[in-house]
Amino acid sequence: MLDSDVRLEWFVSFLAVIETGSFVAAAESTRRSQPRVSQHVAALEKLIGQPLFDRKKRPVQLTDAGRALAVQARHVLRALEEAESAMAPWRGGTRGIVSLGSYPSASAAFVPGLLKGLAATDPDIKVVISEHATLELDDRLVSGGVDLYLRPMAPRPASASVASLPLWREPLVVLHAEGHPLAELPDPVPLAAVADHPVVSIGRLGEPETAEYEAHQLFQEHGLTLDPVQATNQPQTLVSLVAEDIGVGVTNGLAAWTSDTTGVRVRPLDGPHERRVAVCWDSTRPLTPAARSILRTIVESDTPAGTTRITPNGHEQPDRVLVPRIIA
Known part of the structure; x- marks a missing residue:
């Protein structure tokens, strides 16, 4: 039976044989020697106790056990790719894509200036704007559709996981x-x-x-x-x-x-x-470095004309803003 001794490279070689139709072609596609590919497949067959290919046929064909294992092997490698994608935003500093939710008046009065500033200070961060009504933004955050969003503080978010920092009144x-x-x-x-x-x-x-x-x-x-x-x-x-x-x-x-x-x-x-307006995020999900950088920029940005900045302690502060520890 399969256990923790299984190596990912065995799955790679096994699937390469399936995709190319032969051990020789699989060796070429994976840049391994043909004996190495054969060893990987043989190791899997030894653990399973069943042949994975009918080697008498050309091109080689999967056995029933081989077909069942192929499905799971693809799942394993796909999960590894997804894990790699999930970790990518934490590499190389503040790089990556951040989905920013907003409602119409904030999109018009605040977001353009924010994006202009980000283009100069964080050019490696791509911001995707997601515009919705207030309550729809709450749903988008819970479903993972946005990383951060601008939101009036009334009505209150339905989810207790929503964290917020007041921005302006x-x-x-x-x-x-x-x-x-x-x-x-x-x-x-x-x-x-x-x-x-x-x-x-x-x-x-x-x-x-x-x-x-x-x-x-x-x-x-x-x-x-x-x-x-x-x-x-x-x-x-x-x-x-x-x-x-x-x-x-x-x-x-x-x-x-x-x-x-x-x-x-x-x-x-x-x-x-x-009306009081805040920037919100899901406290149960860690913010990527890129999202944290955007959050800091939002808090430090000038508020729209005609509004009054609110500091994290709730008081008005017309000039400098204190940056909370969450984004320090």
């Missing part, structure tokens, strides 16, 4: 069409006045998680009910719905500032209403 704003009744009110616009009109919000209509987004929480905190007439995760879609007077928009500042707001007014809301 930005105000919530109200949007309304030109000529809308809210235009008669001075800045900042009272939330109670907004609640008197149909509202377009972030999220998806009918999904319970939508009630955990900032706009819904804001209304709830003030004893108001938000029953949106429409909801979307795309900033430009929200602005366009507002421009058509479908409703009044309540969203984060970056969503409005990165959109074409022709025909729409973007107004401050009365009160310290805000």
Whole structure:
């Protein structure tokens, strides 16, 4: 029977005979001598106690035992290749591919500057952008589809394995069409006045998680009910719905500032209403050197215009940022 004495080179020679149809051709393809290939196959046959090839036929043909072993030998070598691929990012310093998840407004306001800086400081790292709605990003992280992702801190991630570092805070704003009744009110616009009109919000209509987004929480905190007439995760879609007077928009500042707001007014809301944004990763999976380098760069990068940086201890810090030990 097979045991730990089996050598990988035996499997390589065995499979080479199968692929080439002869021991001589297998020796040429593996750059070994023909007697060496024969010794490897003979060693396997000795351990198994069965012949692997019918050597009387040309080209040589597998026996039933040989066919069964071939399947497992390919599995073993494929697993070795996968292990090699998994270890590759840890070699040669900060090299490799990092999948960075992001949501629309962060993609527009923050990611381009991040990539420009990385091209200069870490040219050997390739960043693959994966854009999704907030809750979809959570799923992508759990499934291994992204290594890191930018995410609003509300709603909270469903998985307890998600670790995060706060990056910035930005105000919530109200949007309304030109000529809308809210235009008669001075800045900042009272939330109670907004609640008197149909509202377009972030999220998806009918999904319970939508009630955990900032706009819904804001209304709830003030004893108001938000029953949106429409909801979307795309900033430009929200602005366009507002421009058509479908409703009044309540969203984060970056969503409005990165959109074409022709025909729409973007107004401050009365009160310290805000969105907080973080960079997240899965605490149960080790970050590759490349991913750790990207994480450090994200934390050290300038935050988007109109936002305020949050330090790891939660306080505002307009200039220097303290880098946590996790990425030191």
